[in-house]
Amino acid sequence: MELGLSMIGRGLGPDDLRQLGTRAEAAGYSSLWTAEAWGADAFTPLAFLAATTSTIKLGTAIAQIWARTPGATAMTALTLQQLSGGRLQLGLGVSGPQVVEGWHGVAFQRPLAATRDYIAILRSALAADAKVIHEGEVYSVPYAGPGASGLGRPLRSTQPGAPDTPILVAAMGPRNTALAVEIADGMLPYLWSPVHWREAWGDTLAQAPDGFQVSPTVVAALGDDLAACRNQVRPRIAMHVGGMGSRDQNFYKALVERYGYEEEAAIIQDLFLSGDRGGAVAAVSDQLVDELALVGPAAHVADQLAAWREGPLATLIVEPTTGGAIEQIAEIWSTL
Structure with a gap:
């Protein structure tokens, strides 16, 4: 790769x-x-x-x-x-x-x-x-x-x-x-x-x-503070899952649902479309961020990259x- x-x-x-x-x-x-x-x-x-x-x-x-x-x-x-x-x-x-x-x-x-x-x-x-x-x-x-x-x-x-x-x-x-x-x-x-x-x-x-x-x-957000790096990525995921498309047709939300995050995706979209962007961002879990992005200190990113290389x-x-x-x-x- x-x-x-x-x-x-x-x-x-x-x-x-x-x-x-x-x-x-x-x-x-x-x-x-x-x-x-x-x-x-x-x-x-x-x-x-x-x-x-x-x-x-x-x-x-x-x-x-x-x-x-x-x-x-x-x-x-x-x-x-x-x-x-x-x-x-x-x-x-x-x-x-x-x-x-x-x-x-x-x-x-x-x-x-x-x-x-x-x-x-x-x-x-x-x-x-x-x-x-x-x-x-x-x-x-x-x-x-x-x-x-x-x-x-x-x-x-x-x-x-x-x-x-x-x-x-x-x-x-x-x-x-x-x-x-x-x-x-x-x-x-x-x-x-x-x-x-x-x-x-x-x-x-x-x-x-x-x-x-x-x-x-x-997306890759590197830094010593893992929480801060996750927070750099969270708004991007919330925007795609919550607001890229209509309630009934959002390809990003549908994809995350196929990954097994149906409940989380529904909450993110409901909050985003209701105008609560901050709530939508906060609803993006650490697990979902770590799964879809590279975040945190070098050692954490290295562990993540090893998983990406297996695909x-x-x-x-x-x-x-x-x-x-x-x-x-x-x-x-x-x-x-």
């Missing part, structure tokens, strides 16, 4: 990015990962890092499919593969209706069908060995639906192909995990449990082909709450 570093929470100034890339490579991280919601995009920082690093892999965890057409993502990926010497790992996800409709201004519709079409078009475009033709349920190329001019024609990329670009899908629920296993090279889960992952994903991952990459992101992971993407922990996490990792 490799160690990756999430850039969430890190500065995007040129000096900050340059130093981050240098530090990550020197510390022994195998990959750097960006993300996007409704602020910075996922790809621009990777273009900068492609020019200021030499060996570290560069990934998106995740880029939103609704933010770009499949053709636009293919152009971006092909360009980054040239700039980076083939170091891009393309992580994609559907996000949620709050972001898709509230920020991108497009309908959040049929996410599984959209993902299937998107990746099929992407693979064809990234191969760059034939004209792209795909008739799908959500995306079709060339477009011939309502409002079409009738002048669209199949095209092939003018850039060198990159057919081996790994495509990973953000997946948590049973159906999108099964889709990832079927059509992608890997999956990017969140709130992964090294203790209870089998209850949520075991049957589906047992069907995955050899080489399928499971690469979760885990089916290809890359563990750590998201430190402070930049000072970057080298410390890599050092702990190297001793295991």
